[in-house]
Amino acid sequence: MNVEADTGALFQVIGTGLVVTILMTVVSFCAGSVLAVPVALMRTSRVWLVRAPATAFIDIVRGIPTLVWLLIIFYGLGSVVSLDPLPAALIGLTLISSAYLAENFRAGIENVHVGQKEAAAALGLSTAHQFWRVVAPQAVNIAMPPSASYAVALLKDTAIAAIIGVTDIIFFAQQEVARGAPAVTAFLVAGAFYLIVSVPLSYFSRFVDHKIRQKVVVV
Amino acid sequence: MTFLADWAEWLPSLLQGLGTSLLLTLCVAGIGFPLGLGLALLSIAPARIVRILSIAFIEIFRGIPLLVVIFFAYFGFPDIELVISAFATIVVAHSLNLGAYSSEVFRAGILHVGPGQREAARSLGLTPWHAFSRVVLPQALRAVPGPLMSFLIMVFQSTSLAFAIGVGEMTSQAFSIGSMTFDYLSVLVLAGIIYAIICVVSARIVARFEAKMRT
Numbered sequence A: 001m002n003v004e005a006d007t008g009a010l011f012q013v014i015g016t017g018l019v020v021t022i023l024m025t026v027v028s029f030c031a032g033s034v035l036a037v038p039v040a041l042m043r044t045s046r047v048w049l050v051r052a053p054a055t056a057f058i059d060i061v062r063g064i065p066t067l068v069w070l071l072i073i074f075y076g077l078g079s080v081v082s083l084d085p086l087p088a089a090l091i092g093l094t095l096i097s098s099a100y101l102a103e104n105f106r107a108g109i110e111n112v113h114v115g116q117k118e119a120a121a122a123l124g125l126s127t128a129h130q131f132w133r134v135v136a137p138q139a140v141n142i143a144m145p146p147s148a149s150y151a152v153a154l155l156k157d158t159a160i161a162a163i164i165g166v167t168d169i170i171f172f173a174q175q176e177v178a179r180g181a182p183a184v185t186a187f188l189v190a191g192a193f194y195l196i197v198s199v200p201l202s203y204f205s206r207f208v209d210h211k212i213r214q215k216v217v218v219v
Numbered sequence B: 001m002t003f004l005a006d007w008a009e010w011l012p013s014l015l016q017g018l019g020t021s022l023l024l025t026l027c028v029a030g031i032g033f034p035l036g037l038g039l040a041l042l043s044i045a046p047a048r049i050v051r052i053l054s055i056a057f058i059e060i061f062r063g064i065p066l067l068v069v070i071f072f073a074y075f076g077f078p079d080i081e082l083v084i085s086a087f088a089t090i091v092v093a094h095s096l097n098l099g100a101y102s103s104e105v106f107r108a109g110i111l112h113v114g115p116g117q118r119e120a121a122r123s124l125g126l127t128p129w130h131a132f133s134r135v136v137l138p139q140a141l142r143a144v145p146g147p148l149m150s151f152l153i154m155v156f157q158s159t160s161l162a163f164a165i166g167v168g169e170m171t172s173q174a175f176s177i178g179s180m181t182f183d184y185l186s187v188l189v190l191a192g193i194i195y196a197i198i199c200v201v202s203a204r205i206v207a208r209f210e211a212k213m214r215t
Helices: A003-043 A048-063 A066-079 A085-110 A114-122 A127-164 A169-178 A183-215 B002-043 B048-063 B066-080 B086-113 B115-123 B128-142 B145-165 B170-181 B184-214
Strands: none
Touching: A003 A048, A003 A085, A003 A127, A003 A169, A003 A183, A048 A085, A048 B184, A066 A085, A066 A127, A066 B145, A066 B170, A066 B184, A085 A127, A114 A127, A127 A169, A127 A183, A127 B066, A127 B145, A169 A183, A169 B066, A183 B048, A183 B066, B002 B048, B002 B086, B002 B145, B002 B170, B002 B184, B048 B086, B066 B086, B066 B145, B086 B128, B086 B145, B115 B128, B145 B170, B145 B184, B170 B184
């Protein structure tokens, strides 16, 4: 058997899953960021009735393991409305990333110095302007580094979607092993594909962190 | 309220699974944390080659999903004539993962102590080993319990991945009940509630502990 040719073939087959892995990461990170904004706003509200549901949402979503969420959505809700594996995974991962990102955004909002808001108020800006033009832009800066490192964690979390049958990197690796490919090589190749994406991504997140630390004073 | 009757019926086997989940968490922590401390020490070792190798090890295990490591061990070990149980496979794979992650916490703790402490200990005539083990390390370890407890919660959550190779922890128990009753939703929600209660309560305890440490 030609080992080199086999490894090359493994790279090709498993590589087809890379697109799905990246798609899941990007879609659930973007959709999660959008959903996280209202959750973070509610979470930082001074009114208990507004704040409590957001706190409960964040706690419950983060308190349940990713795999259990995906099983609940795919198998549990699947008996009510039939879902394909990929949409089920996207729903689950978006839900989870919205809760994690909402906590990052909340920390961002809370860490903008209160003087900024007071200064904006003293200049006569309306409450909405104080928030969107003065507090929010600085909050985004503070929330950026932890959110970038969350993207790395999310990338690795997408691997769990293979368990419900999403055709990502690890799914193809498993399939090749089932067809008789050597398991050690197949999962090393799968690991290499994750590293190709995750290592640059985590270096980028450290770079963002470094840049932002130069720009704003994190209190 | 028929689902409550179902839940009461399923609860014992879920709790039995929970026991396995907790046992896994303990085993993983028992091996993973010492491994993390070891990796942290190697990653600041005087020898350059040792530093490079240990940092490469840490970066690789932090960059690869835990599930890949689990599958690698589960399907790959038999290929190299290494046969261990599924439970042991999870413990090995998960400990390597936790070791890599927690090494960052240990390293930050050690670097936080500052060179003056070691220099002072050395000038008092302590051997390099004593200066480290009696002066630097105790101070370094004071900063780590909070982050390590947060890791413990994460480990508990990811023991659910043992489902993928059929270790009978809580998620697997819930799923097998689901496949017998065809009522996946109800039993998985029950398992989810148990996970959430444990994680939320322990996260609150950790937060309180960290607030106390800071004062």
